Structure formats: structure tokens, C-alpha cells
Amino acid sequence: MPRRSPLTGKDGYDLVVVSNRLPVDFTVDDEGHVDWKRSPGGLVTALEPVMQKSDGAWVGWSGAPDLEVDPFDADDMRLVPVTLSATEIERYYEGFSNDTLWPLYHDVIAPPAFHRQWWDAYRRVNQRFADAAAAQAEQGATVWVHDYQLQLVPRMLREQRPDLRIGFFNHIPFPPLELFQQLPWRRQVIDGLLGADLIGFQRAGDASNFIRAVRRLTGYTTRGPIVTVPGAEDRPSRNVRAAAFPISIDSRTFDELARTPEVQARSREIRADLGDPECMMLGVDRLDYTKGIRHRIKAYGEILQDGRIDVEHVTLVQVASPSRENVGAYQELREQVEGLVGRINGEYAEIGHAAIHYLHHSYPPEEMAALYLAADVMLVTSLRDGMNLVAKEYIAARSDDRGVLVLSEFTGAADELAGGALLVNPHDIDGMKDIIVAAANMDVREQRKRMRRLRRRVLADDVSKWSESFLGVLQAMPSRDTPRTHAPSRPTDEAPAEGEGA
Ligand SMILES: O=P(O)(O)OC[C@H]1O[C@H](O[C@H]2O[C@H](CO)[C@@H](O)[C@H](O)[C@H]2O)[C@H](O)[C@@H](O)[C@@H]1O
């Protein structure tokens, strides 16, 4: 049972967020004592103000196997841990989420694996998240479900709690029908998502892919971004909206962090430790095959080979933070990337001048900000990426209006940042080489012009605007199952300002 809310005195919460991970990290000491500390993710920053205003609960996995923790309060939020066994982590998280859906939704860059046992675990775990959310939500509450790990939750929730207003946001791309239809459980996934009232995507193209999949796989009527889902038995039909709500970062906070004397000093120290190169290039990614790290390093190695840059003047720092290390495709990628870095350094490095500084570590935001500030050129070369927050953080850190962003066309961020970034197709190695060299040689006036344009965009569209815009549209949608508790502020079919219809 949820505890009585101190804010509203009700037995449940007005806003319930459901995501694979809770916004805290747990530690267990030798005596089995469990402690936690807040993990500074983008989602918690985005949702904290609305959670506090509306008295919210957050349902998610603790991140460790078999860890049973009772719900607890943190930063005026109720945190509700969902327990996963070691086998469920293997099948639901590493298996179905990260080895089936992740590659399928990222243009099958790696081959997706389809296993019925993984699907069974995915369904079971989704049901557990749905049950936990249903138990926390007040009558008529809003529930906001996040990401590909939990696509069945909206329908499972609606079956138990037709009174709820349900939103879903997909942080990764939604694939074209021709790829999505490989999934043996494609119809169940579509039906799961259609349990929501509002389904948000990063790009208009993702929303269109979803609408097309709905039309072809269900035969339901669609009108622009609206899907009409027929009611079961004596229930009326429902309208579901699919639209783009591009996520952002807490731009002001990042800008302020990068202006602090500590971060500024650390950035100078990084450059000095690198031997004060004329040009420092930077890549920061989870070590993931979607990020185009191999393509980037191959292009960089060829530029060195062609003699268009040399290690005495230019260096590349590549942060590749550890990710999903139990999944085979990630283990293979690590070997490939580290082999490539070793070969390039072996060939081109000189004493005191590495070609590539490769760092297989995870860094806190302060160090990230210092790295961004130190870098003359930021390389984001994803083969496919839902958004890519690193690109936005680089811009937010550059209050000096300096630096060049090289950005893949295949990121969600490219839709918004094309005006100031140098766009690349990472599959076109020759094209990418030319653009990297152009970035390294860009004059300061051109850098300023482009960075100012980028900063205007990133500072205006921050993450609280994103969450307010999504929740604003969701809460304005009429609920057909129970009488409304709030007057709608916008008619259902009117397009939201930020959300582009499919
Ligand atoms: O939880 P993990 O398996 O360690 O993975 C980390 C997160 O990666 C994904 O991020 C996506 O969301 C970002 C913000 O919307 C977006 O910028 C990026 O392009 C996406 O890849 C994933 O969606 C999260 O669920 C994971 O927690």
C-alpha cells in the first residue's frame, strides 16, 4: 500500500513515474545494510520539479539483483523499488531489452536476438512494474512510463486502472515498419503502447514510424497523429496521440557548472596534461555500437595516415564509459575499439604525444564539463541515437562561444542543431574525414557565429520545458473512463506547441 501523502492527505500519488532504473544507486555493505545515493540522471532533473509540485512517486529497479528494499522517501519523492532476480536481469534487461529491442530499434546495427524465454521474462517484469504503479496511483492520477524496457506497461496498467491518465515516452528511436515487423511479438508491443493516452518520441520521424506500424499491424483508424483504439466489450473507443517531444538537458545548470572556477581550472589542467595541443578533439559515449566510435576512430586514423594532421598538434580524447558488459555485442565492440586504438597509437604516437587518449571510465558531471570546455572539437558520430545529450551538454558548457560540434545526421539532436553543427554521415568515412579536418581548422569568427546559434537553441529548450510540455498535453487529454477532475486547457486534437504530430 502507498503511504498517505503528506501533501494531499490522499492514499495515493497524483503523479507516478515508471522507469527501468530508479534515480538512485544502492550499495550493500558486508553486513547486508542497504544504503542509497541519488544518481544525477537527466530524467530526475527533468521530473523533480513536477514531482515535488504534484506529490509524486517513482517506480523503478534498484539496479542490483534480488535486492528487496521497501518504498522510501527521498527529496520529497516516494521511491518504490521493484525487485528483479538475477535470471530476470539476464532475460528481461540484458536479453530482451538490450539484445533484442535495442539493436532492432537502432537500425539493426547489430543483429537482434529473438528468444521466447526472454520475451516471457519481459512480459512478467512489465506486469510487476504495472502492478507497482497501479498500487501507488491515486484515483484519476497521471502515470508517466519511460522507455523501451517497459512498452507493455501502459496496457497492463489500463486493464487494472482505467481511471488513470497514462503517458509513455520512448527515449530511443522507433524503427521503420520494415525492421519492426521482424519482432515476433510486434502486435503485443503495439497493443501495449496503445494502452497510453499519449506516446512521446524524440523525433517526428519516430512518431510517423509508429503510426505506420499501427496502421499496418492493427488496421485501426489513424488520423494524423491520432489512433482510434476500438473499445473492448461495452467500453467506448479511445483516442491515442503519438507526437514528438525532443528531450533536452538542464542547460542553465550545466552552463553554470562550466563557469565555476574549479571546472575552468580543471579544463586548463586537462589541456596542460595533454601537452597543450593546438587542437583537442573529444568523443564521449557509452561504449555502445550505436555510437559510431569505430567509424570515428577509423576516420581519425586515416587523417593521421594522410598527413592532414599530426600528433604534435592535434590529439583525440575518447571517453568510452563501460556499458552493458554482460551482453556479447558490447564485449566484441570493446575488443574491436581497443584493438583499433592500440594499432593507431602504435603507428602514429610519439613519446609525449599520444594519437588517442582512450579512457574506459565513467566520469561525474564536473569532469564532463571540464572535458567539454577543454575540447576544440566535439565528435558525435552515432550510427543511430534517440537524442544524444552529450551534444547538448557540450553546447551548454561553451559560454565562451568557442568550439565546433561535429554531429551525426542520425542523432535526434541533429533535427534541432543542424543550424550550427557540422553534420556528418558516419558511414561516409571520406566525407567525415573532410569535415573533421574542417572543424579543426575553423576560424574563431565562424566558431562564434555557430556556437551562439547553438546556445540560443539549447538554453531556450531545456529539460523542464520538455517535461512540462509532455505533461501539459497529457493532462489536457480527455479521459473517457472516469469523469474529469481538471478542466482541459487544450482541445484534444489541437497540435501541441513543442510536440510535432506524426
Ligand atoms: O540504463 P543503461 O542500460 O545503462 O543505459 C543508459 C540509458 O541509455 C539510453 O539513453 C537514451 O536516452 C537518452 C535521453 O533521452 C537519449 O539522449 C539517448 O539517445 C538514448 O540512447 C536509454 O534509453 C535509457 O533507458 C538507459 O537508461
Ligand SMILES: O=c1ccn([C@@H]2O[C@H](COP(=O)(O)OP(=O)(O)O)[C@@H](O)[C@H]2O)c(=O)[nH]1
Ligand atoms: O563518463 C560519463 C559518460 C557519460 N555521462 C553522461 O551520460 C549521458 C549520456 O547521454 P546520451 O543521451 O548522450 O547517450 P545515452 O548514453 O543515454 O545513450 C550524458 O548526460 C553524459 O553527461 C557521464 O555522466 N559520464
